[in-house]
Amino acid sequence: MFGKSVVIGQYVPLDSAMHRLDPRSKIFFVALGIVTLFLVQSWLSFALLGGFFVLLVLLAHLPFQYVLKSLRPLWVLLALTLCLHVFFTPDDALVLFGFLRVSLGGLFKGLFIVARLVLLVVATTLLTLTTSPIELTDGIEGLLSPLKRWGFPAHELAMMMTIALRFIPTLLEEAYRIMKAQMARGIDFESGGFMKRIRGLIPLLVPLFVSAFRRAEDLAVAMESRCYRGGIGRTRLRMLRFERRDYAFLSLSLLVFVLSLSLSWLTW
Amino acid sequence: MFILVENVSFTYLANTPFAVQALRGVSLTISRGESVAILGRTGCGKSTLVQHLNGLLMPQEGRVVVDGVDTRVRGAALKGIRQKVGLVFQYPEDQMFEETVFREVAFAPRNMGVEGEELEARVRWAMEAVGLNYEALKDKSPFELSGGQMRRVAIASILSMKPEVLVLDEPTAGLDPQGRTALLERLQDLRRQWGLTVVLVSHNVEDVARIAERVVVLERGRVVFDGPVREFFACEHRMRQYGIIPSPLLQAAFLLRARGFEVDPPLTPLELYREIEEKVLARRKPCSVKV
Numbered sequence: 385m386f387g388k389s390v391v392i393g394q395y396v397p398l399d400s401a402m403h404r405l406d407p408r409s410k411i412f413f414v415a416l417g418i419v420t421l422f423l424v425q426s427w428l429s430f431a432l433l434g435g436f437f438v439l440l441v442l443l444a445h446l447p448f449q450y451v452l453k454s455l456r457p458l459w460v461l462l463a464l465t466l467c468l469h470v471f472f473t474p475d476d477a478l479v480l481f482g483f484l485r486v487s488l489g490g491l492f493k494g495l496f497i498v499a500r501l502v503l504l505v506v507a508t509t510l511l512t513l514t515t516s517p518i519e520l521t522d523g524i525e526g527l528l529s530p531l532k533r534w535g536f537p538a539h540e541l542a543m544m545m546t547i548a549l550r551f552i553p554t555l556l557e558e559a560y561r562i563m564k565a566q567m568a569r570g571i572d573f574e575s576g577g578f579m580k581r582i583r584g585l586i587p588l589l590v591p592l593f594v595s596a597f598r599r600a601e602d603l604a605v606a607m608e609s610r611c612y613r614g615g616i617g618r619t620r621l622r623m624l625r626f627e628r629r630d631y632a633f634l635s636l637s638l639l640v641f642v643l644s645l646s647l648s649w650l651t652w
Numbered sequence: 653m654f655i656l657v658e659n660v661s662f663t664y665l666a667n668t669p670f671a672v673q674a675l676r677g678v679s680l681t682i683s684r685g686e687s688v689a690i691l692g693r694t695g696c697g698k699s700t701l702v703q704h705l706n707g708l709l710m711p712q713e714g715r716v717v718v719d720g721v722d723t724r725v726r727g728a729a730l731k732g733i734r735q736k737v738g739l740v741f742q743y744p745e746d747q748m749f750e751e752t753v754f755r756e757v758a759f760a761p762r763n764m765g766v767e768g769e770e771l772e773a774r775v776r777w778a779m780e781a782v783g784l785n786y787e788a789l790k791d792k793s794p795f796e797l798s799g800g801q802m803r804r805v806a807i808a809s810i811l812s813m814k815p816e817v818l819v820l821d822e823p824t825a826g827l828d829p830q831g832r833t834a835l836l837e838r839l840q841d842l843r844r845q846w847g848l849t850v851v852l853v854s855h856n857v858e859d860v861a862r863i864a865e866r867v868v869v870l871e872r873g874r875v876v877f878d879g880p881v882r883e884f885f886a887c888e889h890r891m892r893q894y895g896i897i898p899s900p901l902l903q904a905a906f907l908l909r910a911r912g913f914e915v916d917p918p919l920t921p922l923e924l925y926r927e928i929e930e931k932v933l934a935r936r937k938p939c940s941v942k943v
Contacts (some may be wrong), residue, residue: 558746564708565747568739569809570731570763587759590749594795 395516401629402444402514407523409630410511413637417507420641421500426651429644430499436640437506444514454509455502462498469494517549526624532615539615547603555596562591654817654849655682655705655737659714661873662700666712674700676873677714682817687843687850689864689881693895697873698853699742702819705851706737719816735764738815742822744806745799753779753797753805754790760813778812779805781846782838800831804838811842817849818842824859836862857899861885861919869894885917908932 397403402410417433424430441451455462473490515523525542532538563573566587573584662675674697682688690698703709704716707723707730716723718733725733741747750756757775766774776786782804789797794805803823811818823839824832836859842848843863852863860867860881867884869877871894877884884891888906891898898906901924908915913932918924 561741562747564703565741565744567708568706568734568741569747569760570734570813572731572763587747587749591747594749595746 396446396450396513397516398445398514400443400445400514402440402446402510404629405514405633406624406626406630407515407519408526408624409626409634410515411520411523411527412634414507414511416637416641418504420645421503421507424644424648426648427496427499428651429648430496430503432640432644432647433503434499434506436637437503437510440510441506444510446513450513451506451509454513455505458501458505462501465497465501466494469497518546521545521549522620522622522624539618543615551596551599554599555592558595559588559592563588654684654719656717657681657701657704657714658717660701660704660711660716661713662697662704662709662711664700674873675704675711678870678873678875679714680868680875680878682849682851684816684849685843685847686866687852687864688866688868689852689854689860690868690870691855691860691894691896692870693855696870696895698870699821700873701870702739702821702851702853705817705819706739707733708739731764735813736815737817737819738810738813740807740810740818740820740823742825744810745794745802748794748802748806748809751793752791753784753794756794756805757809757812760809764813774812774814775808778808781811781842782808783834784808798831800827800834803827803831803835807835815848817851819851819853821853822855823852824854824856832859839863855896857885857891857896857902861899861901869896871895881919882917885919 421433424433441448469490470486471484471490473487473493512520521542524545525538528536528538528541567573569587571584571587573581573588576584657678657680660675660678661673663671663673665671678697678701690701692698700709704711704723705718707716707718707725710724719736721729721733723730723733748756750759754775757778758771761771761774775790779786779789784801784804789801789805794802797805807820807823818839820839824835827835839850839852840863843850850863852860854860864881867877867879867881868875869884876894877890885898885902888898888902891902901918901921905915905917905924905927908928913935915924915927915931918927
């Protein structure tokens, strides 16, 4: 019951232009976007990139609160970055609070870095919110497969990622079940000192590992009995194909990125 | 009454888009010495209800009272409730982790603060109560036992708390026929010899017929039947309506009834034979065909 609800990643299954894109073009987009975000140095470029990302969020039919939610774990980092810059920039002090100097230059610099971080998260969130984990691993495999020529195990890596993602909810459910079973035997996971709690984990972890190993063995047998022998000669159900929309999306992204880079160099 | 469940409702992941209401206003009482079977199709709320009986889940509405104590207590009182109501989960052997059978069975009473000779006596009693040889098995690893033995060790590891009520969620699932028969016999003995109250969750009608005297049927989180086992088995239509498939024994009785013989629902093959002898064969002339 509990495990069924555990959503891995943040994928929001919708049907939108962004969702239909080839995962590889979205990964490309994120990689190029990150590089651009680190290179640009002007507010104007940020505004352009920000506007572009907002447009993409709209295209993906994503509610804005989903995108904002992904920023939540970053609040502390953002606030800390801003504070450090504001208080510790050796610059002309704007206001003095005892030993704390508030610097205007630092404030700007801090806001700049915060904006950069926020945009970074928004760009990657655009990928994870519109791409299912399976598509994502397919995309990674597709991008890494040119390296196969030099013996890089691209398919095996992708398969491992897929299996890991597939079993996270299963193992969570299992952990929850075992925890309850041990609670029925009088163990208390919630109170007691540090050592007592650590020792309390053994009755949870041992059965969990036993069942994980058993599952792994079953899975291996099931895969072998269906003649799985790695990626050689394997065809796929969903072929990744670059469509016209992917070329259009990548061209538009490239255009925006180049534009913002040149804006940055011009105004800097 | 020993356990009182009053108007209990429970929703998983309440206030999220994933909310699933598992129980809707369930009321039921269980008295000392009873043997109750909780029946119903998959997802009807059986397992959720059972986890309310020992305070693993707390009712979101209504209340559960065990031996005069509301389950919404904390600390020692909650441990007391879990000791009085021993809950055996489905596939209980999955929760085993100790190096020896003895330590496995001793785990729960140790958590309850039992030590020394009393502990050993309890482990011995619990193992023998489920038909395991204490001397031969106590130092073995629980992981090298057979499936049926593992299941019994797991049940012993709950029994060693000396619960007053033993709640079992599908105790015979995945056992071979011999293991199943042996386990059911042991459960009956536990009731007869030690006066244990037994609550059995199952959708296996044969298991229910062997163990239970009373049947509670859940359907979509509601109690739709609560009465003697024979009364429930008397009506084929009702059983099927709630997704419970009659055992072959009952099906034979229903067929005879459809032919106009007033056969009572049997719980054992012997009962069916007696019913046939009395109500079917007696009405006919002795068989003229040579056998």
